Amino acid sequence: xHTQDLRxxxxxxAAVLFIFDLKWMSHPRTAVRGNWAGVFGMAIAIVATLxxxxxxxQYILTGAVIGTVIGVVMATxxxxxxxxxxxxxxxGFGGGASVLVAGAALxxxxxxxxxxxxxxxxERVATAASAIIGAVTFFGSYVAFGKLxxxxxxxxxxxxxxxxxxxxxxxxxxxxxxxxxxxATFGGGGLPEGAAPLVWxxxxxxxxxGGLLLLRRSRFPGMDALKWVAAAASLALGAMLVVQPxxxxxxxxxxxxxxxxxxxLTISIGGxxxxxTIALLNSYxxxxxxxxxxxxxxxxxxxxxxxxGASGIILTRIMCKAMNRSLxxxxxxxxxxxxDTPDADEVYRTVKATSPEEIAMTLDGAQRVIIVPGYGMxxxxxxxxxxxxxxLLEQHGSQVEFAIHPVAGRMPGHMNVLLAEANVAYEKxxxxxxxxxxxxxxxVAIVLGANDVVNPVAITDPKSPIAGMPIIDVSRARNVIMIxxxxxxxxxxxxxxxxxxxxxQMFFSDGxxxxxxxxxxxxxxx
Amino acid sequence: xGTFVAAFTVFVLAVFIGFEVISKVPSTLHxxxxxxxxxxxxxxxxxxxxxxxxxxxxxxxxxLAGVAVVFATINVVGGYLVTHRMLGMFRRKR
Numbered sequence: 001x002h003t004q005d006l007r008x009x010x011x012x013x014a015a016v017l018f019i020f021d022l023k024w025m026s027h028p029r030t031a032v033r034g035n036w037a038g039v040f041g042m043a044i045a046i047v048a049t050l051x052x053x054x055x056x057x058q059y060i061l062t063g064a065v066i067g068t069v070i071g072v073v074m075a076t077x078x079x080x081x082x083x084x085x086x087x088x089x090x091x092g093f094g095g096g097a098s099v100l101v102a103g104a105a106l107x108x109x110x111x112x113x114x115x116x117x118x119x120x121x122x123e124r125v126a127t128a129a130s131a132i133i134g135a136v137t138f139f140g141s142y143v144a145f146g147k148l149x150x151x152x153x154x155x156x157x158x159x160x161x162x163x164x165x166x167x168x169x170x171x172x173x174x175x176x177x178x179x180x181x182x183x184a185t186f187g188g189g190g191l192p193e194g195a196a197p198l199v200w201x202x203x204x205x206x207x208x209x210g211g212l213l214l215l216r217r218s219r220f221p222g223m224d225a226l227k228w229v230a231a232a233a234s235l236a237l238g239a240m241l242v243v244q245p246x247x248x249x250x251x252x253x254x255x256x257x258x259x260x261x262x263x264x265l266t267i268s269i270g271g272x273x274x275x276x277t278i279a280l281l282n283s284y285x286x287x288x289x290x291x292x293x294x295x296x297x298x299x300x301x302x303x304x305x306x307x308x309g310a311s312g313i314i315l316t317r318i319m320c321k322a323m324n325r326s327l328x329x330x331x332x333x334x335x336x337x338x339x340d341t342p343d344a345d346e347v348y349r350t351v352k353a354t355s356p357e358e359i360a361m362t363l364d365g366a367q368r369v370i371i372v373p374g375y376g377m378x379x380x381x382x383x384x385x386x387x388x389x390x391x392l393l394e395q396h397g398s399q400v401e402f403a404i405h406p407v408a409g410r411m412p413g414h415m416n417v418l419l420a421e422a423n424v425a426y427e428k429x430x431x432x433x434x435x436x437x438x439x440x441x442x443x444v445a446i447v448l449g450a451n452d453v454v455n456p457v458a459i460t461d462p463k464s465p466i467a468g469m470p471i472i473d474v475s476r477a478r479n480v481i482m483i484x485x486x487x488x489x490x491x492x493x494x495x496x497x498x499x500x501x502x503x504x505q506m507f508f509s510d511g512x513x514x515x516x517x518x519x520x521x522x523x524x525x526x
Numbered sequence: 527x528g529t530f531v532a533a534f535t536v537f538v539l540a541v542f543i544g545f546e547v548i549s550k551v552p553s554t555l556h557x558x559x560x561x562x563x564x565x566x567x568x569x570x571x572x573x574x575x576x577x578x579x580x581x582x583x584x585x586x587x588x589x590l591a592g593v594a595v596v597f598a599t600i601n602v603v604g605g606y607l608v609t610h611r612m613l614g615m616f617r618r619k620r
Contacts, residue, residue, distance in 0.1 A: 011572075015540075018566050018569075019543055019547060021562065021566065022544065022547050022548050022559075022562075022563060022566075023547045023548075025548075025551075025555060025558065025559050025562050025563075026547070026548050026550065026551040026552075026555060026559065027552075027555075028552065028554060028555060028616065031555060031558060031613050031616070032610075032613045032614075034562065035558075035562055035606060035609050035610055035613060038562060038565060038566055038606060039606050041566075042565070042566075042568070042569065042571075042602055042606070045569060045571075045572050046571065046572065046575065049572050049575045049576060050575060050579070053579070054581050055579035055581065056578075056579055056580065056581045056583075056588070057579070059578040059579070059588045059589075059591065059592035059595065060575055060578050060579050060592075060595060062592065063574070063578060063592045063593070063594075063595030063596045063599065064595055064599050066596045066599075067595060067596040067597070067598065067599025067600045067602075067603065068599055068603050070596070070599075070600050070604070071599060071600040071601075071602070071603030071604035071605075071607065072603060072604075072607060074600070074604045074608075075603070075604045075605075075607035075608040075611065076607065076611070078608065080612075080615070083557060083561075083608075083612070086561070086604075086608060087557065087560050087561050087564065090561065090564050090565075090600070090601055090604055090605050090608075091564055091567075093568070093597040093598065093600045093601040093604075094564065094567040094568055094570060094597070094598065094601045096594075096597045097568070097570040097571070097573075097574055097594040097595075097597040097598040097601065098570050100574070100590045100591065100593055100594035100597065101570055101573040101574050101577060101590075101591065101594045103590050104577040104578075104586075104587045104590040104591040104594065105573070105577060107584060107586055107587050107590075108577065108580070108583070108587060111584070120529075120530075121530070122529070122530040122533065278560065279560065282560050282563065282564055282567075285564060285567040286563070286566070286567045288567070288570070289567045289568075289569055289570045290537060292570050292573050293533075293537075293573075294533060294537075295573070296573045296576065296577075297529060297533065298572060298573065299533070299536050300569060300572060301569050301570065301572060301573060302533060302536050302537050302540065303536060303537075303540040304566050304567065304569035305567060305569065305570075306537050306540035306541045306544060307540055307541075307543065307544040307547075307563070307566065308544070308563045308564070308566050308567040309541065309544065310540075310541045310542075310543075310544025310545045310548070311544055311547075311548045311559065311563045312560075312563065313545075314544075314545065314548055314549065314551075315551075315556060315559070315560065318551075318556075404553060406553055406556075411556075411557060411560070412553070412556030412557060412560060413553055413554060413555065413556030413557035413558070413559075413560075414557065416553060416554040416555075416556070416557065417557045417558075417612055417615070420554070420612070420615040420616045421615050423615075426554060426616060429554055431552075431553060
């Protein structure tokens with residue numbers, strides 16, 4: 001057997017391990033084993049790549065050491081509440097790597113072409129696809145990260161570290177474009193004829209990306225038109241690159257235009273739509289890897305990339321369904337109040353504000369309690385307090401469960417991660433449909449920092465912007481306690497009649513403080 | 527076109543396997559599944575290593591591929607490690 005055959009068999013083994021990784025990851029009992037399968041698969045693929053060929057080591061070792069240090073620091077330091085940002089930014093690194101690998105492979109192919117080796121159609125198309133998908137993923141993920149970390153497209157003043165990233169990254173992007181243009185124009189052999197507009201166009205695109213990243217709002221007039229222009233330009237340039245693969249400047253212009261597209265596609269997406277965005281970017285990062293697999297004709301990249309692409313699409317669909325919105329609507333539409341939306345003052349006439357003591361009385365003797373957490377719990381970092389309250393109520397004889405809406409929070413499974421961090425048992429986390437079926441038997445539903453996902457107009461008002469969105473219908477529970485800082489609307493911008501319902505008490509407070517006060521009141525009452 | 531058809535076949539079949547394998551994921555595992563599958567997409571590291579290790583190659587190839595090695599390594603190491611941390615939290619209570 002040849003070395004290459006052995007290597008390909010090792011890649012096959014790696015691909016099989018990745019399949020087991022995903023299979024085992026979809027069951028709680030086998031998930032840890034699944035992750036290890038992935039680790040071994042990756043290790044096998046890496047070793048198989050490095051063994052048996054003469055290699056230049058300094059770039060590999062330097063890159064691997066730097067990457068490992070950054071990866072370890074990020075993964076061990078990140079707080080569980082910041083997990084959406086972490087997953088968001090990780091997606092981007094895969095995309096970025098794909099663009100760079102395709103760019104490097106293109107230089108090699110151009111050399112081979114000059115020496116007489118033909119450059120196949122598959123590799124040409126895949127190079128263009130890697131540039132487009134990879135650049136969209138890289139900049140889209142950065143924007144998702146920046147929006148989740150609340151420093152991109154916001155009006156308020158930033159903390160020093162937020163400013164440092166925001167302005168630093170925008171400057172590096174624009175200056176990187178400038179440096180490329182200067183080196184291409186004046187360095188080495190100078191520009192080939194006709195390449196000047198491409199090179200300076202690349203600079204302009206990266207400068208535009210830098211500018212867009214400084215915006216203090218998520219939308220501007222003409223934005224949707226610009227998205228279409230950028231998308232069409234990417235496809236056109238991609239086609240041109242396929243025809244003239246020897247033109248390296250085209251590749252970088254293509255990557256630059258796709259970067260603009262990546263920023264535009266994600267910067268307008270609102271917070272509550274983030275779970276869809278993160279899942280979609282996850283899918284893109286896989287597809288970028290698969291495209292790179294076609295560039296270098298490597299099956300393990302194609303298999304691993306398409307597995308991730310498929311899993312990301314499944315998650316995207318689950319998230320879209322949970323909001324009753326189409327993907328197009330999330331990417332291009334807006335969600336907001338319509339002219340039919342009732343006036344908030346009218347809806348909220350009968351709102352009852354309550355106190356920790358009253359809540360303790362309501363909870364006293366309650367047999368079944370469900371807690372519905374939302375993004376507010378993550379913001380207030382209230383997960384440990386919530387677990388303490390649940391444990392206390394169980395001591396008092398209540399059965400306490402958590403009802404999790406699929407899109408609660410800022411990424412798929414966000415609430416589950418936080419509650420797991422606070423040691424809430426997996427069995428107590430109930431899914432929306434199961435809880436809804438038993439809602440009449442619930443004595444007290446405590447809603448913490450959630451709004452749209454419990455708004456009954458999704459069922460009662462077919463004209464509402466959230467009509468048809470599946471909700472956790474706490475309005476059917478005997479008592480509802482809403483913990484919220486104010487009556488301000490949720491992401492959809494519409495009033496919630498539940499707040500004024502006869503069985504609902506509003507407790508206006510910060511999530512963590514509120515829960516701690518309730519714990520205190522329950523202890524004093526008993 | 528022979529190699530292309532073979533590669534494309536692999537691609538299409540792998541997409542179907544992906545859909546089949548993870549069609550029913552409990553929502554508790556959505557986040558770890560995303561970070562874990564994201565680590566898999568760091569497989570681009572194989573491409574980055576091949577190009578960064580080429581002897582006798584223009585500097586630019588080494589530089590581009592070297593940065594790609596950094597990115598892909600962050601993706602792989604960070605992805606698997608953070609997934610492991612999260613899964614540890616899910617398990618502790620059982």
